[in-house]
Amino acid sequence: MTGPIDITWKEEYFLIVMASKVVLIRGKGVLTGGGDIDQKKLLSMYNRGIQILMDNQNPKDSLRLIFKNSDRLGIKINTIAGRKLSSRPEVSYSLASLLQDGGIQPKNIIIWDRTNRELREAGYRLNLNRGGIKVIGTDTKGFGYDSQLTSYLNIGSLFSSIQSNKITASISLAILKDHGMAGVTAGMKNYFGAVHNPNKYHDFNCNPFVAELFETKFIKQKHKLSILDSLIVQYHRGPSYHARWAEKYEALIFSLDPVAADYVGWQVIEKLRAKKGLASLKEEKRAPVYLKTAEKMGLGKASPEEIKIIEEDV
Amino acid sequence: MKRRQFFKTAGGATFLASAGLMNQTSTFPAFLMDLYALGEEANLSKVEARYYKKHPDREIECTLCPRFCKLGDKERGYCGVRENIGGTYYTLVYGKACSIALDPIEKKPLFHYLPKSSALSIATAGCNVNCKFCQNWEISQVRPEQIQNYDFPPGAVVKTAKKYRCAVIAYTYTEPVVFYEYMYDTSLEARKKGVRTAVITGGHINPEPMEDLTKVVDAIKIDLKAFSQDFYTKYVRGELQPVLDAIKIVHKSSAWLELVYLVIPNLNDSSDEIRKMCQWIVKEIGPDVPVHFSKFVPMYLVKNLPPTPVSTLEKVHKIALEEGIRYVYIGNVPGHSAESTYCPNCKKIVIERRGYSIGKIALKGGKCKYCDNPIPGIWI
Numbered sequence: 001m002t003g004p005i006d007i008t009w010k011e012e013y014f015l016i017v018m019a020s021k022v023v024l025i026r027g028k029g030v031l032t033g034g035g036d037i038d039q040k041k042l043l044s045m046y047n048r049g050i051q052i053l054m055d056n057q058n059p060k061d062s063l064r065l066i067f068k069n070s071d072r073l074g075i076k077i078n079t080i081a082g083r084k085l086s087s088r089p090e091v092s093y094s095l096a097s098l099l100q101d102g103g104i105q106p107k108n109i110i111i112w113d114r115t116n117r118e119l120r121e122a123g124y125r126l127n128l129n130r131g132g133i134k135v136i137g138t139d140t141k142g143f144g145y146d147s148q149l150t151s152y153l154n155i156g157s158l159f160s161s162i163q164s165n166k167i168t169a170s171i172s173l174a175i176l177k178d179h180g181m182a183g184v185t186a187g188m189k190n191y192f193g194a195v196h197n198p199n200k201y202h203d204f205n206c207n208p209f210v211a212e213l214f215e216t217k218f219i220k221q222k223h224k225l226s227i228l229d230s231l232i233v234q235y236h237r238g239p240s241y242h243a244r245w246a247e248k249y250e251a252l253i254f255s256l257d258p259v260a261a262d263y264v265g266w267q268v269i270e271k272l273r274a275k276k277g278l279a280s281l282k283e284e285k286r287a288p289v290y291l292k293t294a295e296k297m298g299l300g301k302a303s304p305e306e307i308k309i310i311e312e313d314v
Numbered sequence: 315m316k317r318r319q320f321f322k323t324a325g326g327a328t329f330l331a332s333a334g335l336m337n338q339t340s341t342f343p344a345f346l347m348d349l350y351a352l353g354e355e356a357n358l359s360k361v362e363a364r365y366y367k368k369h370p371d372r373e374i375e376c377t378l379c380p381r382f383c384k385l386g387d388k389e390r391g392y393c394g395v396r397e398n399i400g401g402t403y404y405t406l407v408y409g410k411a412c413s414i415a416l417d418p419i420e421k422k423p424l425f426h427y428l429p430k431s432s433a434l435s436i437a438t439a440g441c442n443v444n445c446k447f448c449q450n451w452e453i454s455q456v457r458p459e460q461i462q463n464y465d466f467p468p469g470a471v472v473k474t475a476k477k478y479r480c481a482v483i484a485y486t487y488t489e490p491v492v493f494y495e496y497m498y499d500t501s502l503e504a505r506k507k508g509v510r511t512a513v514i515t516g517g518h519i520n521p522e523p524m525e526d527l528t529k530v531v532d533a534i535k536i537d538l539k540a541f542s543q544d545f546y547t548k549y550v551r552g553e554l555q556p557v558l559d560a561i562k563i564v565h566k567s568s569a570w571l572e573l574v575y576l577v578i579p580n581l582n583d584s585s586d587e588i589r590k591m592c593q594w595i596v597k598e599i600g601p602d603v604p605v606h607f608s609k610f611v612p613m614y615l616v617k618n619l620p621p622t623p624v625s626t627l628e629k630v631h632k633i634a635l636e637e638g639i640r641y642v643y644i645g646n647v648p649g650h651s652a653e654s655t656y657c658p659n660c661k662k663i664v665i666e667r668r669g670y671s672i673g674k675i676a677l678k679g680g681k682c683k684y685c686d687n688p689i690p691g692i693w694i
Binding site: 080081082115139145149151156180181196197199200202203237238239240241242 | 371372373384385386387388389390391392393394444446451455456457459460551614615
């Protein structure tokens with residue numbers, strides 16, 4: 001097959017076969033008693049998640065279905081809540097390592113978030129090494145925010161130049177959390193950290209802002225994969241860390257459908273809340289209604305009957 | 315070069331440098347947004363906010379403005395310049411000015427308040443609304459760490475105003491409500507030293523902080539952005555009623571009050587809306603509060619509309635006069651006859667203006683020189 005035909009085939013394959021598949025991989029013991037991460041177990045979780053998601057036994061080949069070798073890849077993490085409730089360096093680096101195995105050159109991988117301070121506080125060592133994987137905040141000299149405003153529907157923002165210019169493909173590696181205003185913060189809302197003014201998008205349960213921001217060209221055209229870091233899930237009083245309401249859930253959630261991934265994340269939070277005797281987010285009038293908006297905009301599925309969830313323990 | 319020319323041409327950073335106040339590491343130009351990152355150390359304050367409630371689990375509720383932001387640990391308010399750090403709410407912009415300049419007081423605009431005086435004008439980053447037509451969005455709609463800030467504590471502000479013979483310190487350009495503590499303390503200090511103050515605000519603030527503010531400042535200009543909640547919802551992201559309440563609070567206080575209404579074609583320029591607003595003004599705060607109707611220029615997120623035609627401004631000006639408002643002005647149209655102040659009794663010009671320039675002033679002891687009719691205002 002020639003290139004263009006191959007690309008068409010891939011697009012159809014994603015849209016028809018796998019668009020709303022969500023894979024939830026549990027790795028009991030991935031968080032060790034001492035609070036460290038069992039690296040081997042974590043890698044198994046990643047491998048298995050990608051394999052199931054792409055219906056392919058070989059994780060390297062699976063990743064090639066998602067990314068091109070020439071891609072400059074951004075892994076957008078969320079480190080706002082500090083060391084106890086951010087994607088740990090081990091989680092990000094393991095993913096980066098898997099991507100390297102899949103053919104992405106290390107120099108083309110950027111692990112990033114809003115600020116260097118938040119990255120450091122979450123345990124990351126900043127790295128601008130030209131040849132290796134970069135770990136940087138938008139406020140790193142030479143990066144920063146765009147000078148041109150991106151205006152789309154209700155969105156008016158300056159994008160992080162990492163998201164707009166430095167990368168060609170993006171993974172949202174988000175922490176799964178309850179959120180006082182949005183209801184749930186996961187893969188889509190993680191991109192609030194890609195613009196200069198996220199504080200302006202929290203009215204009305206963040207609706208329609210989460211969906212509309214996601215639909216901007218710099219996100220919609222580049223986002224390829226959602227991974228919800230659910231090793232620890234803050235199911236109440238988020239997005240800040242509260243040990244009392246943080247569950248050691250030890251799971252990773254994968255999907256090519258950003259809306260479906262977040263929908264499943266929401267259900268995880270609701271189950272944990274119910275288990276602990278807490279009111280549902282709907283009862284607290286903060287259900288993540290932006291998911292329905294996103295579905296209406298054609299960004300993915302937020303209806304349970306249209307989402308295929310595959311759960312597995314490793 | 316005269317002092318004013320110097321300030322106008324060189325900009326605030328040079329001004330600050332000349333005053334010996336600029337951080338040595340700061341670089342020119344100071345007032346332009348640094349579109350690239352500033353590096354590792356953002357210049358932020360950590361001063362406890364005045365108006366908020368503490369809740370369990372390190373949560374807080376801001377009570378400064380009608381948004382009542384409820385925030386968990388490490389979260390920022392809608393304004394982007396206040397942060398919950400471990401259950402205590404802090405302002406990050408206390409004494410951290412991002413814009414500093416000398417302006418004529420007419421630029422604010424304040425027309426019945428110390429005409430011809432200079433105002434040392436300061437702002438910090440941030441705003442508690444998000445007007446889609448904001449003229450200063452590069453500093454109002456950003457977080458403080460995204461632009462250059464200068465250490466300019468209250469004492470230094472007042473000292474600088476005195477040094478450069480500014481009769482007024484004006485809190486302006488962005489939204490002073492979000493730097494309330496800085497503004498409040500500066501005003502206290504200014505009053506001690508005989509310098510007056512003026513607040514240029516959208517009035518999106520709760521009653522208690524507004525009442526407290528009126529006790530320490532001398533003049534407040536409020537931007538009434540429309541007279542419909544629908545407009546406030548769609549184009550301001552705020553509430554109309556708290557602004558109306560704030561206007562009434564200022565009117566009852568000793569602070570001088572003026573209103574500005576930016577007339578935007580097709581959005582807030584209907585005769586019906588203007589007439590209702592004018593009727594409200596006359597009924598609630600009387601006919602003597604000056605009202606400025608300003609010309610809109612396409613900006614920020616509203617670039618699809620034309621500038622306000624002068625004919626529209628003249629239409630709303632006429633409506634305001636018909637409804638009994640005595641001091642009605644047209645703004646952003648230099649040279650228009652409605653820039654000047656007319657005595658409502660003898661109809662003669664008592665303050666002649668062209669742009670920010672003042673011509674003759676025909677006032678004597680706060681009264682029209684020609685007919686002795688009192689003209690409300692704070693006059694020199």
